[in-house]
Every structure is written in C-alpha cells, then in structure tokens.
Amino acid sequence: MKNSNDNYYDRAFTHIYVEKELASGTQAKDIMKHFPNAKIILIDHYKDVFNRSGQNFHEQKKVRNLILANKKGKLVYPGAQVCQSFGNQHFYYTSSVMNCIYDCEYCYLQGMYPSANLVVFLNLEDMFDEVRELLKQHPVYLCVSYDTDLMALESILSYGKRWAEFAKENEKLTIEIRTKCASLKAWEDIMPSKQVIYAFTLSPEEVSKAYEKRTPSLKQRLTCIKTLMERDYQVRLCFDPMLYISDYKKIYGAFFDEVKKEIALNQVYDVSIGVFRVSEDYLKKMRKQNPKSAVLQFPYENENGVYQYQRELTNEMLNFAMDALKESIPEEKIFSWEEEKGKESNGKKRK
C-alpha cells in the first residue's frame, strides 16, 4: 500500500520475537542488548510468527522486526540448482539468517518468504557440525549469505567473523559471503583469508537509488571494496541483476567505466554477470505485494518457469556487460548466469 503518511510506520526492530527456550541465553541477550527499547515477545516456535497467513511482505519490510530462533532439521543444502556455482563442484548454501535489512525492489526473498521479519538462527554451531560432516567427504564451497546480507548485520551478530574463523579451521572449505555492505567496520575483526570470498553486488547509482533502498551508494561500495582489496580480502564483483532501464547502455556503460577506474579488475577473485530473473511462483507473489513496482511489473517472458527478459534483450545486455569487462579481466574469470544455466539446465532464481 502506498503511503503518504511516513509517520505511520514505526522504526525498525521495535519488536523482537524470541523462542522461549532461547530467551534467557547469553546469545539472545547479547543481540537484544542492541535494541534496548524493543518489546520482547516470547514465542514457542519461530514459525508461529514467521509463517502466519495473511502477512504482507512489502508492508512488513517498511519496519522489519526480529525473530530469534533455533533452526532444526537440515541446515545445509546443495546449491547447484539455485545459483551460480562459479565452477565449484561441491556447491552448498546455508541460511543462518532469513531476510535482509536492505530493501531491494527486485529481491526474490519477497516471493520466497511469507514474512519480511528477520529470523536469526542462533545455533550456528549446528550448522558448523553439518559442514564438518560434508568436509569429511569432499571439499565444500558454501554460500552463507544468499537469503540475507550477513555483513550488513555484522555489528549485531558477528556471523561473518564466525564463518571466517570456521573456514580457517577447515582448509577444504571455501565460503562466499554475498553483500552490499560498505561499512569497513564490519570487517574490523575479520582476518583476510583466501578461503572467504566477499561477493559484492554492484549496480549503477541510478539503479541503486531507485531500486536498492537503504543500501550504501555505489561510491561507498567501491571505496569499501578498494580498501578490502588493499588489505588482501578476496573480492568477487557481481554485476547481477542487471536491470533493463531506459538508456541502460548509457547508464551501465558509465557505470562499468567508473568501476574499472576505481577497482583493479585484474585483481578481483572473479566477476559474475546476470540479468534479472526470478521463478514464476515468486514473481506472482512479488507482483501482488508490490503492484507499483516497474521492475516487477515488467512484462517478462516465462522460460521453463523462470521469468526473464526476452531472449534477445537478455543476450544483448549480457554481451554488453561482457564487452565492457573483458578487456580488464580475463574472460574465464567472468561467469555469466546464462552460460551456467546451459550447464545446469535448471537455473531457478537469483538474488
């Protein structure tokens, strides 16, 4: 619902729902300390709040509350069907947090989750155990920040640090942390490591301003990336999703120029490119929740259950990105979702 009355909505994290059995634990208390004015509501199970029927993701996103829980059942999932594997054979992902403090109009989480409230799972150790089991069988490439932005929550959770330390203890583990965070403070306590790749999503400032609400500006992200690279952190650049906007060649052209000017592309770990795409089921929900979004209402074509731009347009945009980048970084270091989709044949959704 569009709202002219900005005063109507409360600030973020005014309410913290905590599973009863966790409420008196130090971990929950440490997190709650960050929000001294929040109302604490005890719950039996996070799904009692998170999975309620009749929730509106778009409305909740304007406020965002916090749910502290323990995750039961399977904690680490094979990731090949879902996202870019970057050529990694044993590709997995896990969600220690569900949902994000940023508010990107194109974010698939709107279609995936029934609620925009952030769920933080406190039993990270159980996830570590499950990864250890996998590591007994083979090396593991693990994405830990797909359904959230862990670095943006670092000052509250320190999960980036804990994952990095866990990777350090397990040399066959490589971790990808996807982020749009540009606060160097988040990396203050994290040692650089060859095993941890920080995958920064970059978009032209025009796109970021219009469609990536509450995220740091392009300039801030570039400054952060530059500093991290100087300090030997592994950086991946994700030009994904590219959005079809009027004058896209002019806007994305200037954007690629700016990135190339600021960042030594030949020194980044690798680069990914992709256009907006989302599964049919998710888009249906996303459109319903946000009928005024031009990004979501764009008349995409349905290709095997995945909504995306018309084939020619997709190719045109990807070629445009490839042409802009390939002189600065070897082509084999540029991963395109289209190519990967060809290999996997069932690419489904992407952030």
Add this chain to the structure above:
Amino acid sequence: MLYISTALYCEAKPIILYFGLKKTDQFHKFQVFLGDDILVVITGVGEIAASVAISSICSVIPPEKGDFFLSFGSAGTVSKSLTLKEIYLLNKITQLSTNQTFYPDVLFRHPFREIQGVTGSRVLKEEIQALNQTQEESLFLYDMEGAASYISASYFFGTHQMAFLRILSDYGEKKDQREWLTPNQLTLMIEEKAHALFPFIEQMKEQARQKEQLLHTQTSEFLEQMEQLLCLSTSMKYILQQHLSYYLLLHDDLLDIIKWCDTHIPNSCKSKREGKIYFEELKRQLL
C-alpha cells in the same frame, strides 16, 4: 474504511459521538454505525458473538485491499502492576480454550503500552485458576473477545491491518468482570483517554483511505478494444495487460499509446495471424 468492533455499546459510544457515526438499519442482529470511512459494530459479549458479528459485517460490506480492523474494548487483569484506566495494545493474543496464540503485526507508531492478551469464555474471576496454570508470563490482559476477533478478522484482513486495543477496567476481584463499572462509567473512562485514542483511530482511518486501483477504466477499455481488434487469445490478453501495467508505472496515462494505435493498427484484422503481428508491435511500443 476502518472497521471497529466493540463488545458493548458503552465502549463504542465515545467513538460514535466523536466521529459522528449514524446507526444503520441494514443489520438486525447487532448494531452497526457508519460514517465517513469508518464503521463500528457492537458485537455483544464473548467469542462467538464477536466472531458472528465480525464475519457478518465483513461478508456484507467486504473490506477492500487497504482497509483496517480495530478491536476495541475493556479488559481485566490479575496483575496489580498494570494501571487501571490505561489503554494497552495487544501484541500477542492467546486463546485460553485452545492455547493457540496469535500475533497481530505492530508496524505502526502508537502511544500505548504493549502487552499480551488472553481470551477466555468466562469472566476473569472464574478463569483465574486456569490462567495461573497456563500463563507463563504474569503480565497480561484478560478479555472475552480478542482471540475470536483476531481469528474472524484474519479471514478479511492481513496481519498488518489489525489492531487490538484494550482499556484496563478491573482487577477481576468483583463477581462480574464489568460489575464494578456502570456502562456510563466505562464510557467516561474511555472518554478520558480520548487524547490518545482518537488520534490513533484517525491515523488508522487515514491509512485505510489510501486505496489504489492500478488498472483503471481507460486501461480496461483499451484492453477490451485490442482484444476484439487483434483477435487476442486469453493468454495474449493477459500478456498485454501486464505490458499495460508496466507502461502505466512509467507514464501518466495511455494517451500516447492510443494515438500510436490510431495510426498503426487497422480497424479490423483479417486473421489471427495478422492480429499477432500487430500485437507484437504493440508490445514493443509499450516497453
């Protein structure tokens, strides 16, 4: 529209007077008052009464997408640390008979203290024993309609479109929950809180007023016209509708497109194939 339910007339009276609501004779089983973007229904006491009234009203006058629901009334408590005559907002409502708990979203700013509510089917005094056994948290308000109102309203409203306000009227020491107050006294008690209650109702009403209608008449007419002109199938019509929705987010109206159609699309197509050619061209224009 803002839908308000109260169990008793005396609880609704200050709202009815302040907002100048008029009684409607459309309903015979319960009293309903209507005004500018606001409706009040007096449900009667208890869970079944609340459910029946809310469901009936919402079936006869179905809420639209942006409408809101407010459940308002008096409540008791066993906790002396809670202040009598204070208005509280319920952020959690437990139904005593089923032990089910409901969580209305609290996304809006409000001046009230928040608390959990417990709904039972008997007056507070008779439920005290059960409450002591089941309620882990000692601070809660007790009422006889909250949970049922949530359940019924949730058929018609989203979790973010419901609010539950209770004014603390007693500590459950009297034989009847409302015995110590006459209806007039309860009305007066609510009136004393008008400075907090009415602005909040205004705010919710204002929220509910903001409606949206994406596909307006001009679009529907255009769509019908193109369906006939270009011999569109149902799926093609859907695709065109999506293109129009997108176009309208970037442009104020369809005038330029209508002008374009006047000069580029013939008055009738000879075949579906010809229609498809123009359909593809029209789609390109809309991007």
